[in-house]
Amino acid sequence: MMIVPWIxxxxxxxxxxxxxxxSAGLLMMVISEILDAFGVSYGKWAYPIKVIPLATVSFSFRLSVLPVFAMLLLQFKPQLNPFIKAIIFGGFGAYVGLPLLSMMDLYKKIDWSLTYSFIILFFMYLLAHWFSRRNS
Structure with missing residues (x-):
């Protein structure tokens, strides 16, 4: 999950x-790291297995899969409504990616709804879209 998306x-x-x-992908990485640290600190979710001595295992999901997927969405079909792309991004991340991590026992929801993740990812994509369209 860490290398293939970048390839x-x-x-x-x-x-x-x-x-x-x-740069929009880097913004997404920073935001997802900060939000993940809050979620783990407040007991909303946990990562049962630590493969590497980092805060969580979802390191590769937050710093590779999500930003690369967002960057590809930003690049392809730039004329497509960003809200549609944000729905695709949020839906994929929240309702496909997180359940897959749960099935692999890499992610455990404690006091959290996937809909909350969808909303956060939806707005993260829109922020990345806005950021990627800036001239300076």
Missing amino acids: IWAIFRDRRNSARIF
């Missing part, structure tokens, strides 16, 4: 706009 990004990225889109 996909390297193959399919738009070389003319990659710095702008990559």
Whole structure:
């Protein structure tokens, strides 16, 4: 989950706009790290298994899968309504990605709803979209 998304990004990225889109991906990484730290600290979810000595196992999901997926959505079909893309991003992350992590015993919801994750991911994508469209 850590390397494959970046290989996909390297193959399919738009070389003319990659710095702008990559900066939006970096913004998504920072926001997801901060929000994840809050969620774990307040006992909303946990990561039962630690593969590497980092705060959580979802490191690869937050710093690879989510930002690369967002960057690819930002790049492809730029004329498509960003709200539709945000729904796709939030739906994939919340209702596909997190349940897959749960099935692999890498993520455990404690006091959290997947709908909350959907809403957060929806707005994170819209922020990344807005950020990627800035001229400076």
